[in-house]
Amino acid sequence: MASEERNAWQFGILAIVAYTVYVAVILGRAAGAPLVEVEFAWPMIWTILGSIAASIVIAILLGTLFPRTVQKPDVRDKQIGRFGDHVGQGFVIAGALAAMLMAIADWDRFWIANVIYLGFVLSAVLSSVAKIVAYRKGFQPW
Amino acid sequence: MVKPTMVTNDIRTLRFTHGEMTQAELADRVGMTRQTIIAIEQGRYSPSLEVAFQIARVFGVPLDEVFQYPDADAAPQGKAGK
Numbered sequence: 301m302a303s304e305e306r307n308a309w310q311f312g313i314l315a316i317v318a319y320t321v322y323v324a325v326i327l328g329r330a331a332g333a334p335l336v337e338v339e340f341a342w343p344m345i346w347t348i349l350g351s352i353a354a355s356i357v358i359a360i361l362l363g364t365l366f367p368r369t370v371q372k373p374d375v376r377d378k379q380i381g382r383f384g385d386h387v388g389q390g391f392v393i394a395g396a397l398a399a400m401l402m403a404i405a406d407w408d409r410f411w412i413a414n415v416i417y418l419g420f421v422l423s424a425v426l427s428s429v430a431k432i433v434a435y436r437k438g439f440q441p442w
Numbered sequence: 443m444v445k446p447t448m449v450t451n452d453i454r455t456l457r458f459t460h461g462e463m464t465q466a467e468l469a470d471r472v473g474m475t476r477q478t479i480i481a482i483e484q485g486r487y488s489p490s491l492e493v494a495f496q497i498a499r500v501f502g503v504p505l506d507e508v509f510q511y512p513d514a515d516a517a518p519q520g521k522a523g524k
Contacts, residue, residue: 301477302475302477302478371475372475373475374473374474374475374478375478375490375493376474376475376478376481376487377475377478435477438481438484438487439486439487440447440487440488441490
């Protein structure tokens, strides 16, 4: 497996795990109460920072334990990387647009922050899936 | 989802006729990863014209001895490598 493909798996899985932890913490704190009353800021910040930190630690560990599997990306890796980012970008825009409309409509900040976070997560997951499919099924840069 | 390429290639044959060159060795010579050479051989990736020329130069043959494109009226082939 190309090291960039492994990175795509890692990125997607970490995004799913971090968001699952976040949702579990929020639902646990709510315990049946309205979600807008839950203190969500720190769980959100910690799961985002945690996934970034985990990503760095895993990259360092893999590089240390299996140095031969770490390759410098070539032109195909870069093309697939750009393709995946382009595919995922739509969800970032959708999340930002939804947040803007929710702010205009005076929604609670809980929903605004969460729709942006969900946009990031969906973007990360879809981007990773697109890259993995490109590596596995083939990629033509035209 | 992914459009198959019509381009076929003889890289695998050329590697074997050039001292059983490994995919890793060819990858090093053209500055690509081994996975990319595998993808090119299997028709899962079409390299740029520049990389195509570099591959042909490694084998010391013209470009069309490495890569081929079928005539317009020929039926599309299922796989890229021969």
